[in-house]
Amino acid sequence: MDISFVKTPAIQDLLDRVAGTASDKGDPRVKAILRDLVESLMVLIVKHDIDENEVWGAVNFLQNGAGEFGLLMPGVGLEHFLDLYMDAKDAEAGKTGGTPRTIEGPLYVEGAPLVDNDANLTDDPDDTDTLYMAGRVTGPDGEPVANAILHVWHANSKGFYSHFDPTGEQTPFNNRRRIRLGDDGRYAFHSKMPNGYSVPPGGASDRLMQVLGRHGNRPAHVHFFIEAPGYRQLTTQINFGDDPFAADDFAFGTREGLLPVPNRQGDTAHIAFDFQLQRADDAEEEAFSHRARLAVA
Known part of the structure; x- marks a missing residue:
């Protein structure tokens, strides 16, 4: 699938809701950064056709390796x-x-x-x-x-x-x-x-x-x-x-x-x-x- 999928209205609406862009509360800088970060991860998933098991495998790796983030x-x-x-x-x-x-x-x-x-x-x-x-x-x-x-x-x-x-x-x-x-x-x-x-x-x-x-x-x-x-x-x-x-x-x-x-x-x-x-x-x-x-x- 092409990464243009991430630019479809449904995904862009999801990103807006994730970042709370419709709300005047919160930190605008954090909202903008989080939106771009999540969108970049979505692009990676589509670009490399990362499947569900690989996504959760990465999550498990980061959770288990949290002590080594440094x-x-x-x-x-x-x-x-x-x-x-x-x-x-x-x-x-x-x-x-x-x-x-x-x-x-x-x-x-x-x-x-x-x-x-x-x-x-x-x-x-x-x-x-x-x-x-x-x-x-x-x-x-x-x-x-x-x-x-x-x-x-x-x-x-x-x-x-x-x-x-x-x-x-x-x-x-x-x-x-x-x-x-x-x-x-x-x-x-x-x-x-x-x-x-x-x-x-x-x-x-x-x-x-x-x-x-x-x-x-x-x-x-x-x-x-x-x-x-x-x-x-x-x-x-x-x-x-x-x-x-x-x-x-x-x-x-x-x-x-x-x-x-x-x-x-x-x-x-x-x-x-x-x-x-x-x-x-x-x-x-x-x-x-x-x-x-x-x-x-």
Whole structure:
């Protein structure tokens, strides 16, 4: 059947009723978005001749995999798409430069200890090399950004994050800190080297990747938020450039300019990396997105 079926009066009337377009109550923006979303799904059903069993199979997949939505979003490219879309809108508005943004991922935890520079992120024993990372946080003219807070989080050498570790072995906030920077904008920290991870075996993300003929692996990486008065909040991460999955990250988090190669020396590795922020036009640009995040007292 042709997708023009969706444009027939009966289907269009159904869509109007679904979105409540005849009512002056409710949110007009939500109505318009929901109508277009449902219509797009109808078009997909007709275009690909998706039958009833396949529709309900997809519903069951999403219901059963609800706990992995934070992995499915980057896995299907939607989280990376949001970065590309925001980049394009910035370019239209003449906002260029600065460290590239990239995906947050689902594993940030609010409330990490607030510490001074030269911080140790790792609380638990971990038989692996030590990572030393340092650099500067500057503004668009190279000026040091004063009073910045650098949020850092990463996995342990097994690829597990504290608060999400299936072994339950990590202490709270292991490999997680908020670092208070001084007037010179310099930062430094050390921790035990993280490893990459794969999506949970047999979970929704793993099953989807297998159907698509893809893998569910991420390279070793370190996540960052940077916030500072007068500057746009930055969400980014570095992927280790010598990791075999750096060029094939299942979450599409790898971006040019975010691939430092650690300088490995014996049982240590060193990364020098500078961050550059853009100036904020208003308080909203200084703030974090409204994404729901795990909060721990």
